[in-house]
Amino acid sequence: MVLRSFLLACSVALVPVATAHAATPNEQATARIFNTVRTDPERLAMFMRQFPKGADLHNHLVGAIYAESYLKWAAQDGLCINTGSNRILPEACATPAKPDQVPATALSHNAQATNSLIDALSMRDFVPTAQDRSGHDHFFATFDKFGPAAERHSGDSLAEAMERAARDHVSYVEFMISPALGGMIGAGFKHPLHNEDFSAAMDGLKAEIPTLVAAARKETDAMEQQAHAVLHCGTAEARPGCAVTVRYLYQTLRVLPPQAVFSQLYAGYEVVKADPRFVGVNFVCPEDDLVAMRDYDLHMRMFHALNAVYPDVKLSLHAGEITPGQVPPEGLDHHIRAAMDEAGAKRIGHGVDVAWEKDPDRLLQDMARKQVMVEINLTSNDVILNIKGKDHPFALYRRAGVPMALSTDDEGVSRGDLTQEYVRAATTWPLSYQEFKTLSRNGLTYAFVPGESLWQGTTLNPACKTENSKSCTDFLAKNEKARLQMALEEKFSNFEAETVKNPLFQN
Structure with missing residues (x-):
C-alpha cells in the first residue's frame, strides 16, 4: 500500500545519511538504478527529469522566461x-x-x-x-x-513557467512577483523617512495603502486569468501546468533610497496580509550594489520593525549572494546572520558567502538549530558569481545539518530548469537517492504554503499514523501543506514503480 510504503521510507529519509536506508523493494531498486545512471549523463538526465520535485521556492517570474518568448x-x-x-x-x-x-x-x-x-x-x-x-x-x-x-505578458509568463514546472514534475512553486510596484515606490518618495521613525513613516503612508494593495491584487487577478486561459485550465483541454500549485512572494527592490524601500516593504506586508495567494515577502537586486551594501543593516531593521506589526508574514531573503573580492572583506561578514536574527527570515536565498561570515561554525549551528532553510541555486551562482562545482558551500551546509532545497532562481535567463539543478547536484557531490528525496521533500516542508506539515521532524504527524484513517483524512482536508506532501509521497511511489520496470534503466 502507498501509505505504508512511504511511512517506512520517510521515517529514515531525514535521519543522518550514515543511517539512512531504502525502505521498500521498489525504493531499494530505484536507489541501485540511481547509483548506476549517475555516471551516464543521458540516463541521469532522464531519471532526474522524471524524479518528483516537491517545490521550486526561489523563482523570479520575470527571469524565468526564455528570450525566445x-x-x-x-x-x-x-x-x-x-x-x-x-x-x-x-x-x-x-x-x-x-x-x-x-x-x-x-x-x-x-x-x-x-x-x-x-x-x-x-x-x-x-x-x-x-x-x-x-x-x-x-x-x-x-x-x-x-x-x-x-510588461504586458505577465499572464503568458506565468503560463510558460507553470508548464515548465509541470514538465519538470514540480508540485509547487513560489514565484517572486512585484505587481503595482511603481505606485509603492512613488508613495515612498512622497513620504520621507526621518531618523528610522518607521512608525511615523507607516502613519504617513497608511492612507495610500488600500489603493496600492487593491492595484496589486487587480494585476495579479489579470495575470492569473490570462495564464489560465493560455493553459485552458478548467477545461477538457487543460495543460499539465494547470496542476501545479502556485503561490507568490512579494518582491521589493533594495537599491532605492530608504523611504522608497520602506514603502515597498510596508505595502508588500499589507499585500500578504490581504491576499492569501501571497505567502511572504522578499527583496531583490544585486546584493553587491553600493546602495544595497550601504543600507543592508537599515533594511534588516525595517524588516524587524514591520515584523512587530505583522508577526504572521514570512520572509525569504536574498543574503550572502556575494563573494570575496566582489566587496570588501567586512561586507561579507554578517549578511546571512542579520537576515536570520535581525530580519527574522525563515529561508535564505543563495547563502554563498557563509564561510566568510563572522564565526561561521556558530552561524551554521544556529541555522541548523532554528531550521532556517537555504535555497540553493547552483546554475545561478555559477553564471553570476563564478562559483562552480565544489566551490559551492552545499557540502558545508550538508555537513552542518542545515536544511536545503534546490531551486532555479532565473531559469529563463540562465537557460535551465529545476531538472538541471538536480543533475548538477548529482554530478558534483556523492549524494544518495534518499538524500535527493530529502531535498525534494524539503521544498514542501519549508514552503510558506499554509497548513500543518505531514511530518513532525522525522516522524509522521500522529493524525496520519494509521493508514486510511478518518483522522488522517480530516487532517489532510484542513491542511494544504500536508495534502501536497502526501501527494508527493504518492508520486515517489509511482516513480519508483515505473523506474524499476523501465528497460532503459536496466544494466
Whole structure:
C-alpha cells in the first residue's frame, strides 16, 4: 500500500545519511538504478527529469522566461528592436526606421540578429569581452533589455513557467512577483523617512495603502486569468501546468533610497496580509550594489520593525549572494546572520558567502538549530558569481545539518530548469537517492504554503499514523501543506514503480 510504503521510507529519509536506508523493494531498486545512471549523463538526465520535485521556492517570474518568448511577444506587440544595444524598445520603430532599429516582426527572417539578441537577453554562450566583462553584469543587464516585452505578458509568463514546472514534475512553486510596484515606490518618495521613525513613516503612508494593495491584487487577478486561459485550465483541454500549485512572494527592490524601500516593504506586508495567494515577502537586486551594501543593516531593521506589526508574514531573503573580492572583506561578514536574527527570515536565498561570515561554525549551528532553510541555486551562482562545482558551500551546509532545497532562481535567463539543478547536484557531490528525496521533500516542508506539515521532524504527524484513517483524512482536508506532501509521497511511489520496470534503466 502507498501509505505504508512511504511511512517506512520517510521515517529514515531525514535521519543522518550514515543511517539512512531504502525502505521498500521498489525504493531499494530505484536507489541501485540511481547509483548506476549517475555516471551516464543521458540516463541521469532522464531519471532526474522524471524524479518528483516537491517545490521550486526561489523563482523570479520575470527571469524565468526564455528570450525566445520575449522576442515572440515583442513581435506580437509591434515593438522595435535596437540592434546596436540588443534590446527591445517599448514602442514601434520610427518612420523612417533608424539604421540600428528593426521591427521585432523582422527577426523571423534574420537568424544572425535573433541569435545575437538571445545571447544578449540571457546567459547563453556568454563569453566576457572588454565591453561585457562579467557574468554578473551581463546577467543583471538582461532585465532592462527584455523589460518592455515582459510588461504586458505577465499572464503568458506565468503560463510558460507553470508548464515548465509541470514538465519538470514540480508540485509547487513560489514565484517572486512585484505587481503595482511603481505606485509603492512613488508613495515612498512622497513620504520621507526621518531618523528610522518607521512608525511615523507607516502613519504617513497608511492612507495610500488600500489603493496600492487593491492595484496589486487587480494585476495579479489579470495575470492569473490570462495564464489560465493560455493553459485552458478548467477545461477538457487543460495543460499539465494547470496542476501545479502556485503561490507568490512579494518582491521589493533594495537599491532605492530608504523611504522608497520602506514603502515597498510596508505595502508588500499589507499585500500578504490581504491576499492569501501571497505567502511572504522578499527583496531583490544585486546584493553587491553600493546602495544595497550601504543600507543592508537599515533594511534588516525595517524588516524587524514591520515584523512587530505583522508577526504572521514570512520572509525569504536574498543574503550572502556575494563573494570575496566582489566587496570588501567586512561586507561579507554578517549578511546571512542579520537576515536570520535581525530580519527574522525563515529561508535564505543563495547563502554563498557563509564561510566568510563572522564565526561561521556558530552561524551554521544556529541555522541548523532554528531550521532556517537555504535555497540553493547552483546554475545561478555559477553564471553570476563564478562559483562552480565544489566551490559551492552545499557540502558545508550538508555537513552542518542545515536544511536545503534546490531551486532555479532565473531559469529563463540562465537557460535551465529545476531538472538541471538536480543533475548538477548529482554530478558534483556523492549524494544518495534518499538524500535527493530529502531535498525534494524539503521544498514542501519549508514552503510558506499554509497548513500543518505531514511530518513532525522525522516522524509522521500522529493524525496520519494509521493508514486510511478518518483522522488522517480530516487532517489532510484542513491542511494544504500536508495534502501536497502526501501527494508527493504518492508520486515517489509511482516513480519508483515505473523506474524499476523501465528497460532503459536496466544494466
